[in-house]
Amino acid sequence: MQPISDTQQRILDSARELIFSRSYADVGVAAICEHAGVKKGSFYHFFPSKRALTLAVLDTHFGDLKQNFIDKAFADDLPPLARLERFAEFAYQFQKQVMADTGHVLGCPFGNLATELSTQDEPIREKIHRIFAKLQTQIRHVLQDAQHAGELQNLNVAATAQAMLAYFEGVLLLAKNQNDPEVIRALLPAIAQIRITQR
Amino acid sequence: MQPISDTQQRILDSARELIFSRSYADVGVAAICEHAGVKKGSFYHFFPSKRALTLAVLDTHFGDLKQNFIDKAFADDLPPLARLERFAEFAYQFQKQVMADTGHVLGCPFGNLATELSTQDEPIREKIHRIFAKLQTQIRHVLQDAQHAGELQNLNVAATAQAMLAYFEGVLLLAKNQNDPEVIRALLPAIAQIRITQR
Structure with a gap:
């Protein structure tokens, strides 16, 4: 490159x-x-186009968030489920800072474009899908670490990771709609309690 | 009127x-x-404007969904938590039908505009916030019915209702992004298991 x-x-x-x-x-x-x-x-x-630029923005934005926020949240210096709570805390602090800077809770840059464009722009839909898949992989590793430590037996790890990502996106959506980062603080720590079990 | x-x-x-x-x-x-x-x-x-029309659309759309879908899902012919599972099943069937009709999972009409417009249009942001509040009230009644039946003691009912709404919105967001209603079937039934307890 x-x-x-x-x-x-x-x-x-x-x-x-x-x-x-x-x-x-x-x-x-x-x-x-x-x-x-x-x-x-x-x-x-x-x-060549606004779409091409947006695809590049999505990559660089995810790269920055991963380096400055996601990788730190999920670092293995804490027990697995405590990492999810740290992820929730970081998301709260991040959106609180965004609100201080801009006057608005802006929510998730990927979730925002996923709802706006998924029916309208196939390359952007796919790009966001791949970014969400990366986030789910990081959550899956946390859940697998918990299983290796003897916790969360009988869990459907892949479905639970996806459910946790869904919850994250939904909480950020409500916080944006209420323009209130405290919604994140009140709701997001429960992400660590979501379980989808094996049938 | x-x-x-x-x-x-x-x-x-x-x-x-x-x-x-x-x-x-x-x-x-x-x-x-x-x-x-x-x-x-x-x-x-x-x-007078596209905004005025959209405010009216949000009201009529919610009224229709309430009558044809939400009120039926939450009717008290089932035990409280089974109503939440019925709500999840209806949401799956609804989006599956939307996909059959349009070729796309369209997600939640309120969540879609909440992410697109909450920073840009205050009347629309507030309207969606009021619609979400009505949905939360219906979920709260389910949780209160469960408590009257002796279940879910020690629950923070208001926060749990909001968390359940967040999860619903997040699952629909991911289903839209993957253009796959099966995401709803796999994830949304877990809505009935979300708990935020009293401190």
Whole structure:
């Protein structure tokens, strides 16, 4: 991969900020260019379309969240289920900071675009599906660690990891709708208690 | 309230269908008028704006879902927690039918607009918040019935009802993202097992 130029980075950062705080449809290429301080010709030099840019934004956004937030939450210095509670706490702190910065709980950047675009844009739908699959894999490892420690026998690990991700997405959706990060603090720690058992 | 004219009804139906299957931003007044077979002048005779129409659509859509689906799911001919499982089953059947009709799992019409618009449109955000509050009230009644039957003592009923709604929204979000109603069948019955206890 070529190193990312400063202009390309500014376009990525602007698109991430604008789309996360508003929506995909509400943010056009002109608004991204204006925010980034670049000309349209320069935009299209780097990205053939808003969709192509958004696919790149989803990758870099997930990479950043993984490095700064997800990997730390799931690090194995804590017992398995305590890692899920740390993930809940980090999500609360993160959305609280987002609210302080922007005036809004912005929710999950992947869940937001999943609901907006899954019927309308197949490449973006698939990209978000793959990102969700990565998150589920991290949760699955936590549950498997718990099983190796003798806990959670008889659990359907794959279904429970997916259920936990669903709960996470739903809590962030309600917190965004209420514009209140305290919803996350009240509800999300229960993520560690979700169980789908083997039939 | 005045009776709704045939034209007004066609506008409401078209807006519901188009916005539910795409998104708020992607559906303009012109597309709604074309789908409904009405002129723009007629549209603006009934609705001052797309937002005003959408607020009316949210009310009628919730009213229809309540009558045809939610009230039946929560009827007290079943023990309390079995009603939640019936709610999960109905949601699966509903989205499966939507998929058969449209080729897509469309998810929750309220959750979809909550993620798309909560940072952008305060009246729509508030309307969805009130609809979610009504759904939570129905879940709360189920939990209270369970408590009257001697179950679920020590439960934080309000928080659990909200957590169950969050889980419902998250499961529908993942099902939409995977375009697969079987996600609902696999995950949503666990809604009846979510518990947030009193501290």
